[in-house]
Amino acid sequence: MEETKEVVVKHILLAKFKDEIPPDRIEELIKGYANLVNKIEPMKSFHWGEDVSQENLHQGFTHLFESTFETVEGVAEYVARPVHVEFAGTFLPALEKFVVFDYKPTTVPL
Template structure:
């Protein structure tokens, strides 16, 4: 029996600098979404804006979830020219970022 592939997800939380114009934020998000068609190891890309009513977001406004086939896929993404170029463009506009990589784990009771 073939072992099932264990994909890895990367979750990113972004806190943009206050002086970053909203239209620039939107353009950067659009550019980020293009990475899924440029980086072979990036299998899916999802994003959303904070919509919590609890106000526990610590000023993080955007969340991104990227899916890779495995940890090697993340490593390939990290050095891919399209990612590096995007990284160089977005970082000056970020006050803070959180990155968490995880393997989804089934939980059965």
């Protein structure tokens, strides 16, 4: 019997919050984003962080948000869910700029 390998899709959001958004509001928005993993079944995990690079190549982006899904269809379901749409309506206006990128991680054989 042939085993099927679990497909994993990463949903990445690079963001820069508007300068006028206070730190406590940013924290509140991040907690709301993290809580989506409890509300949207296809979303398997959530991680985030702030840029700490010494190379200064971030092009002004300050935060990275990473969500994990098992399938591309799971990402599409997540994006269309009303709870996500509602959250995006409050999160995105707080951003000066953002980029979204979905990908399937690949390991290069050595």
